[in-house]
Amino acid sequence: xxxxxxxxxxxxxxxxxxxxxxxxxxxxxxxxxxxxxxxxxxxxxxxxxxxxxxxxxxxxxxxxxxxxxxxxxxxxxxxxxxxxxxxxxxxxxxxxxxxxxxxxxxxxxxxxxxxxxxx
Numbered sequence: 001x002x003x004x005x006x007x008x009x010x011x012x013x014x015x016x017x018x019x020x021x022x023x024x025x026x027x028x029x030x031x032x033x034x035x036x037x038x039x040x041x042x043x044x045x046x047x048x049x050x051x052x053x054x055x056x057x058x059x060x061x062x063x064x065x066x067x068x069x070x071x072x073x074x075x076x077x078x079x080x081x082x083x084x085x086x087x088x089x090x091x092x093x094x095x096x097x098x099x100x101x102x103x104x105x106x107x108x109x110x111x112x113x114x115x116x117x118x119x
């Protein structure tokens with residue numbers, strides 16, 4: 001699972017230079033990969049933060065249902081005790097600022113309150 005998240009993270013960083021949208025298509029396909037969705041609760045918090053940032057940064061990648069699953073997994077984390085470091089907090093804050101700009105998400109009070117609980 002960690003390798004899959006690292007691939008997604010690498011593609012997300014490459015996606016800043018993706019004029020044709022091909023990387024966004026791959027990222028959208030990976031988002032619906034059953035093993036990724038089913039494994040959200042068991043993955044490291046750092047990986048969850050990376051997914052939250054990746055799928056919140058662009059309107060073409062935004063999927064509120066998937067992001068809600070990521071946020072719920074972060075809030076209900078049951079794995080090894082792991083403190084979020086500054087990089088993780090930066091990803092969460094950047095994701096929140098990206099989502100606040102989305103009309104679909106910013107008006108969903110329940111989603112935004114869960115996101116606020118992360119910070």
